[in-house]
Amino acid sequence: MAAPTEIIVRSYQVGFGDCFLLSFVYRTTSRHVLIDFGSTGLPATAAKDQLMRVARAIRDDCGGKLHALIATHRHADHINGFDPGEHNDGSGAIIASLEPDLVIQPWTEDPKAPKNAKGPTAVGAHSKAFLRAINEFEQALPAASALMRENRDSPLLNQLAFLGEANISNHRAVKQLIKMGKRGKAQFVHYGSASGLNLPGVRVSVLGPPTIEQSLSITRQRSVDPEEFWSLVAGNAATASSVPPFSPRYRAARAPGPARWIIERLSYLPAEQLLEIVRILDGVLNNTSVILLFEVGKQVFLFPGDAQVESWKYVLSKTSANPSIRKRLEDVTVYKVGHHGSLNATPKTLWRMMRYRGAQRKGKGELALHSFLSTMEGKHGSTDNNTEVPRRTLLAALKLETILHSTESLPPSKLKVEHVFVP
Amino acid sequence: MTKETDVRTLRIIAQDPSVKHLSGENAGRILTAHVQIPAEDLRPGPWGYRVQVIDFDASSQTAFKSYRSLSATAGDRYRNSSDSLILKDPRFHCQNVYALVMHTLARFERALGRRLRWGFGSHHLIVLPHAFRGANAYYSPRDHALLFGYFTGATGEQIYTCLSHDVIVHETTHALLHGLRERFNYPSSPDQAAFHEGFADVVALLSVFSLPAVAAAILNHASPISNQDAENDTGLIQERAVSVKALRSSGLLGLASELGGELAAVRGNALRRSVELRPSPTYYTDSPEFRQPHRRGEIFVAAVMNTFLEIWAGRIETLREVRSGFVSREHVIEEGAEIAEILLTAIIRAIDYTPQTHIQFGDFLSAVLTSDREARPRDEKYQLREHLHRTFVSYGIHPASKSENGEWEPAPSELSYRNVHLDSMRSAPDEVFRFIWQNAGALNVNGEAYSRVLSVRPTRRISQDGFALEETVAEHHQTIILKARELKRLGIEKPTGMPSNFEVRLRGGATLIFDEFGRLKYHIHNDVGDATRQSRRLQDLWNLGMFNSQARDFSRMHRSRFSMFGQDGRGEEW
Secondary structure (H helix, E strand, C coil): CCCCCEEEEEEECCCCCCEEEEEEECCCCEEEEEEEECCCCCCCCCCCCHHHHHHHHHHHHCCCCCCEEECCCCCHHHHHHHCCCCCCCCHHHHHHCCCCCEEEEEHHHCCCCCCCCCCCCCCCHHHHHHHHHHHHHHHHHHHHHHHHHHCCCCHHHHHHHHHHHHHCCCHHHHHHHHHHHHHCEEEEECCCCCCCCCCCCCEEEEEECCCHHHHHHCCCCCCCCHHHHHHHHHHHHHCCCCCCCCCHHHECCCCCHHHHHHHHHCCHHHHHHHHHHHHHHHHHHHCCCCEEEEEECCEEEEECCCCCHHHHHHHHHHCCCCHHHHHHHHCCCEEECHHHHCCCCCCHHHHHHCCCCCHHHHCCCCCCCEEEECCCCCCECCHHHCCCECCHHHHHHHHHHCEEEEHHHCCCCCCEEEEEECC | CCCCCCEEEEEEECCCCCCECCCCCCCCCECEEEEEEECCCEECECECCCEEECCEECCCCEEECCECCECCCCCCCCCCCCHHHHHHCHHHHHHHHHHHHHHHHHHHHHHHCCCCCCCCCCCCEEEEEEEEECCCEEEEHHHCEEEEEEEECCCCCEEEHHHCHHHHHHHHHHHHHHHHCHHHHCCCCHHHHHHHHHHHHHHHHHHHHCCHHHHHHHHHHHCCCCHHHHHCCCCEEEHHHHCHHHHHHHHHHHHHHHCCHHHHHHHCCHHHHHHHCCCCCHHHHCCHHHHCHHHHHHHHHHHHHHHHHHHHHHHHHHCCCCECCEEEHHHHHHHHHHHHHHHHHHHHHHHHHCCCCCCCHHHHHHHHHHHHHHHCCCCCCCCHHHHHHHHHHHCCCCCCCCCCCCCCCCCCCCCCCCCCCHHHHCCCHHHHHHHHHHCCCCCCCCCCCEEEEEEEEEEEEECCCCCEEEEEEEEEEEEEEEEHHHHHHHCCCCCCCCCCCCEEEEEEEEEEEECCCCCEEEEEEECCCCHHHHHHHHHHHHHHCCCCCCCCCHHHHHHHCCCCCCCCCCCCCC
C-alpha cells in the first residue's frame, strides 16, 4: 500500500476534554485512529446526550471500523467517553463496536507493570514505586470528596472539586480499555518504544511519556531518592486524615484560650494540604500522557495529550544529541495544543522550535502551522493568578502564529472541527 | 537562689536529630547545644514578648499540652533530658523552636543595632511547631506565623521539621527579612526571587556552624577521632586534614550526608549544593537552569559558604603549630565557630545597605563590603571583605558599585539640609520625605512616580573602636503604573508578546543612610525610570510567567523544592 493521499483531522465538541479522529486516506481504503474521548464539562448549549452524539459521529466518520484507539492518560476528560455505561448502552459501547485492532496507552497503565519485576523493558524499580504511589494517592481522594461536599462555596474547595473529579478513576472506562485491548492488541508505550500502529507510508514516533528512569537520567540534582519520595508522599497522603504525632498523655483537652483565633484561621490548612496532594497527582497523571508524532510526506502531526513541561523536558533534552528528533519537532505542521491550552503544557522551547509559526501570514510556500485546541473557557484555573485555561497569552500566540482550529469557536449546531491535509 | 541576669540559656538540638556525637562518652547520642537568648518571664506556650508558641495540629485537630510558664530566672527543664524524652515530649519541641527563633531575632537585632519588627502588623510571631502533617515548613505572613510540618519517614519514624535548627532559622529569617525589606517579596529579577531563599539558607547554615559543637562535628568528619585516639586524645589535628579541600570534601559533605535524607525534602540541600557547586562564572551569567530562583539561590549560598571555608582554612594556617604538621583541635573549632559568627553578623548587617527593591546579587556584594567597613574598619585578622569579594567574583557576581573597592560611592555632597530637623530626621517619614523632595534633582527622584517613604530606622551599633556608630536608614519607594504601550515613552522596551493594553507596574527607589549628624552618607538607588534595567526586568518577568503574581507564597516556594523532577517549569510557561 502506498502512502496516504490525504489526512483528515477531526476534533469533536466535548467541551472541556479531548476527542480527535485522524483518518489516513489511501487510494482504496482508509485507516482511522481515535485519540482520546472524554469530557468533564460541556458548553451550556450542548445536547444532554452530547457524548452519544459524538460517538455516533465517530462511527460514521470512520465507517464503522477503527484501526487504533489511543487513550493518552487516565484523566476523565480523556477517557470517560469510553465508559460503556451500566447497561452497555453508553458512548463506550459504540466505540467498542468499532473493534479497534490496537489500543495504545502509557506504560503506567500496563496491568502487569506493578507486579512483574521484569515488566516492560525500560520500566524499573523507581517506576514501580511511582505506580504504587499513584494508587495510594487515589485512596486519598475520597477524603477530598468528603471535604468538597462539606463546603462548596470556598474557591479553594471548588478547585479541589474540579481536580478531584478529573482524577477519580473511572473504573468502567478503565476496564473497557483493557477489554478492547484484549480483543485486539494492547500496546503500552514510553519514550522511544514502538507504537504498534500499522499505517503504511507514515512514520510514527513515541515521544512520551518517559519512564521514571528516563526522567531521572536528565535530573542532575535530586533532593531525595525517588523511591523514598514517592512512598513518603503517598504514605503521608494516605494518612492525611491524620493521627496525632504524640502519645495521648501529651494531648490537651482543648487549645489554650489565647490560641483560638489562630486555630480558627488555620481551618483552611487540611483542605490546602489535600488540594496540594490532588494537584501533585493531577500533574503527575498529565505527565503520563502518550506523546505521538506522525510524519507523512511534509506534514508532521504532534499529539501530546496533556503532557506538561516536566515530561517535555525529557524529549527536549534529547534534541541536542539527536538532531533528527529536533528536526521532526521543527517541522511540525499540525499541533494538538497540550492540556487544553494550559500555561505549562506548551513549553516555550518547543514553541520556538516550530519553524512554520507565522508562515500563514508570510505566504511561505504551502506549509503553515495548524493548531487544534479542544477546551472550554471558565472551567479550570483563574485569571487572578494567571492559571486560566486556556491561558490567554498562549491563545493570543496561537491566533497570531498558527491557523487555529478551536472547539470553542464551534456554533451549537456543529459537532466537530475538521481539516484535510495533503502530504 | 538563682541570680537574675539578662540572658537565659536553653538547650536545643544542634542541627537535627540525625546528627549525633561521633565519639566520646556521648557517642551515638543526639548532638545538642545550649544557646543564650534574652531572659524574660514566659507564659505557657512558651509565650514571650515577641514569640508565641501554640502547639496545635490542624491536620488531626489536636491541641498538645502547653509548655508550662517559666520565670526569667528559672533553669532549663530539659537540661539533662534523654534523647528519647526530647524526641517524644512535644513541650521540648516548643522550647526548641522558641529558643531558636528568639536566638535568631536577637542576632539580627544585635547586628543591626535596633529593635526589629516582623513584616506583619503585630508584635508577636506565632509559631506552630506541629502545624500539619506534611513535609513542609513555611512562613505565612497572612497568619503572622511560622508553620512547621511533621511527617512519617520511609522507615516509619516521625520526622519533625521543628527539631531542625537550619529549617527554623531559615523560616525565621524569611519573617525578619520581610520586616526589613518588604519589597523583596515582590516579583522582580530572578535574583530577587533567589535572594530570599539564598539569604535564608546562608543565615541558617552559618547559625548552625557558629555552634562550637557543630564546628567540632565538621572537623570530626574531616579528621575523625577514632575511639583509640579519644582515649589518649592529644587534642591535636593534622594540619592537612583542615585544608579548604578537606573541610569541603569530607567535612561539610560528611555533615551534609548525615543530615536526614528526608528532611532534605524541606530544606532542599543547601549544604550539599554549596559544596558541590564549584566556582565558575557561567552559572550566574549564562546558564538557563540557574535562572530558576531555586538554583540561582544556590549560587549565592555557594559564594558565602566558600568564603567561610577559605577564611577558616586561612586562619588555621596562622595557628601556631603545636607539633610539626599538627595544630590544636580546640583552636580550630573556636576559629570555625567565631568566623561563622562574624560572617553571619556581616551578612545580616549588609541588609541595611541594600537597595529597597529589585536587589541583585551584585548589590548585596557592594552592601556587605560597605557596611562591614563602616562597622569593622580593621579587617587584617580575617580579611573577610577581600575573601567575600574574591569568592563572589569567582561565581560571576561583581559588585554593583563601579568604585575601585566595590563599595557604594558616597552620596552627592551638594544637598540642601535647609529646614530639616535632625531629631525628626531620625524617626519621621514626612521629614525624610521633605529632604528628598527638596533634593529631588540631585537624588534622581522621578517626578511622574508615586512616592512614599516606607520606613525610617535609627540604628546604634558599637564599632570596633568601642564608640557607638549611629546611623539612620530610610527606604524611599517609587511606583509608576502604566499600560504596556506607554513604556516606549519612558524609553523602556515592551517585552515580546506582551499585549499593548497590559497593565505594568514599575518599581524603584532608594535606601538612604544618614550619619549621626543627619547628613546623607549613602544613596543606594535603582531608579524607577532606569530604562535599561527596567527593560531587562520586564522581559525576565514576562518570560518567567511571574508578571502579575502577587507577593511571594512561601508555602508553595518551599514545596517546589521538593518537586519530583527537581526543577520547575518557569521559563517554559505562558
